[in-house]
Amino acid sequence: MILAITNQKGGVGKTTTAINVAAALASKGRKTLLVDLDPQANSTMSFLDAEAMQGQRGIYHALVDGETPIREVVMTATKMPELDVAPSSIALAKLEAKLIGEIDGYYRLKDAIASVRRRYEYIVMDTPPALGLITVNSLVAATHVLIPIQSSYFALEGTDDLLETIDKIKRRTNPRLQILGAVLTLFDKRTRLSRDIHEQVGRVFGDKLFDTVISKSVRLEESPAYKESIFTFSPRSSGAFEYYKLSEEILSRV
Ligand SMILES: Nc1ncnc2c1ncn2[C@@H]1O[C@H](COP(=O)(O)OP(=O)(O)OP(=O)(O)O)[C@@H](O)[C@H]1O
Ligand SMILES: [Mg+2]
Numbered sequence: 001m002i003l004a005i006t007n008q009k010g011g012v013g014k015t016t017t018a019i020n021v022a023a024a025l026a027s028k029g030r031k032t033l034l035v036d037l038d039p040q041a042n043s044t045m046s047f048l049d050a051e052a053m054q055g056q057r058g059i060y061h062a063l064v065d066g067e068t069p070i071r072e073v074v075m076t077a078t079k080m081p082e083l084d085v086a087p088s089s090i091a092l093a094k095l096e097a098k099l100i101g102e103i104d105g106y107y108r109l110k111d112a113i114a115s116v117r118r119r120y121e122y123i124v125m126d127t128p129p130a131l132g133l134i135t136v137n138s139l140v141a142a143t144h145v146l147i148p149i150q151s152s153y154f155a156l157e158g159t160d161d162l163l164e165t166i167d168k169i170k171r172r173t174n175p176r177l178q179i180l181g182a183v184l185t186l187f188d189k190r191t192r193l194s195r196d197i198h199e200q201v202g203r204v205f206g207d208k209l210f211d212t213v214i215s216k217s218v219r220l221e222e223s224p225a226y227k228e229s230i231f232t233f234s235p236r237s238s239g240a241f242e243y244y245k246l247s248e249e250i251l252s253r254v
Pocket of ligand 1: 009010011012013014015016017038040042127128129185186187214215216217218220221222
């Protein structure tokens, strides 16, 4: 499975979902690679020390030309030996400009991943909050897409554009791409709004909406600062329980 975690809306829980789903899969003892495709590098910093990153090449280098194989930029998560990370950095913000006019511009990630596919059972990609070239690269490389939806007033804003983009990519370049599902994040079961949004999202996604809902949890916000996933940082928290359940649901759908 090559899983793109995508929603062009900002702050909906893409990174939180990517790091904890990747950790859940890796903790099953299966080699897992987390590819950070966001120039903000939040996923990278959730598992790697800034010091270890100094002077290292990252995913930008593996995509900008054919000269750096992705295995040369991959690093092992500081506290999780089964999890590898293809790190991002702010350099990635230059990628779109560099790839303008390149005929294979949308295929760079697919090609880069092809050389390490056999090493990893699962590859999880965290994407930036935009529907630009980087996100398209991830959808072209992916076998499945997971869409985090924040339980807030504008939850479904932009979903049409995202689904249309996924559809276009399926028709033209990646016919086997499947929407694995949508997951509600930042859920607060005490509020009526959250419950209303749950219903609305259910109407749009039908049985593609995961049964598991990710609640608001301070522990989920804290764990990246300690370079840990929720499973080691706070194993008894709601976040650990819910992301574990989500990863089980993901595996049951693949
Ligand atoms: N379930 C949750 N409970 C509490 N806080 C959360 C939860 N999920 C995410 N957050 C927090 O909300 C903020 C946005 O989450 P996150 O970074 O995962 O979203 P994102 O979609 O990756 O954002 P961006 O679009 O900027 O990349 C972060 O501060 C994160 O710690
Ligand atoms: Mg993010």
